[in-house]
Every structure is written in structure tokens, then in C-alpha cells.
Amino acid sequence: MTPVRQQYLRIKNQFPNTIVMFRLGDFYETFDDDAKTVASVCNIVLTGRDMGTGPRVPLAGVPYHAVESYLAKLIQAGHKVAIVEQTGDVVNGLMPRQVAQNVTPKGFDLPMQGKASFSPSRATTPSEWYLRLVRDLVMTRSRFQE
Numbered sequence: 001m002t003p004v005r006q007q008y009l010r011i012k013n014q015f016p017n018t019i020v021m022f023r024l025g026d027f028y029e030t031f032d033d034d035a036k037t038v039a040s041v042c043n044i045v046l047t048g049r050d051m052g053t054g055p056r057v058p059l060a061g062v063p064y065h066a067v068e069s070y071l072a073k074l075i076q077a078g079h080k081v082a083i084v085e086q087t088g089d090v091v092n093g094l095m096p097r098q099v100a101q102n103v104t105p106k107g108f109d110l111p112m113q114g115k116a117s118f119s120p121s122r123a124t125t126p127s128e129w130y131l132r133l134v135r136d137l138v139m140t141r142s143r144f145q146e
Contacts, residue, residue: 003094005051011084011099018080021071023097027061028070028083035060041077042070071103080104 004024008031012020019037021028030038031049039046039060048056062070067083074081085100 001052001054005057007094007097011082011097015080015082015099015102018082018102019074020082020084021062021067022084023064023086024061026064028064028067029059029061031057031059033058037079038062038070038074041079042073044070075103075105078105 008020008022011022012031012034019030019034021030021038023029029035029049031051035046035058038044042060042062044060044062047059049059051057071081071083081103082099083101083103084097086095087098087100088096
């Protein structure tokens, strides 16, 4: 099993009922059952990746710059999503990563910046609520990445 796979599984074990979007370079990758769910809900290709010994692992990924639109689809479908970011320089051949955001249909929090929780402004329809959630995520993510 590759070190990246081990790192992913450690994080996934902390969020068993949550889709883990794992940053690998310019993409957020999902694996295993998460990948199958993301591929189905977001209408993207399900592929596979060699992660060491054993069969190829199911994989579905989205470009980092477009993640908000995919998040909106997942949240609208009722899924919880953990966004895992690369958090530093390579150490012993592995990029450190940790959960930067937990997003649910009720709002989101930013574990890397404390436990602040956010909920979209009052909305009158479910569609408006999701649009406001995505807007708040975009604004928060841009502040986080500065």
C-alpha cells in the first residue's frame, strides 16, 4: 500500500460517513465508495488507480478550481463532505494533509482555523440556500488560501 493511500485511509477512518475529497496536486480525488457516489451524483467518470498491492482502487476526481460546483451537487443530494488540503512541504516523501472544511447540508466548519461554524444566510427556497452555501464556501476558501 502506498504512503498516500495510508494517509487517505487514516483520514477517511476519522470521517466514515462523509465523502472525503482528498487534494492531490490540482485535483480533489475521491476513492472507493466515495468515488462511486461522487461519480454518480456529479455525473463524472469513475476510473481507478493503482495504490500498491491489490486491485485498482475506484477513483473520481474534480479540478480544484471547480470544486464548489461539485460540492453543491453533493450537498444538495444530502451528503456530508470533508475537504482535505495539502498543508505544507513534503516530509519524508509525503505531502502533509488535513481536513480544512467539513461541509454538510446544514452548513460548514473550518477545523484548521478553530471550530467556527457557518450557515448560509436566511434563504426562502432550497435552491437559494445551496447557492448561498456555495457563495459562503467560495468566500471562506479564498480567505483560507491567501
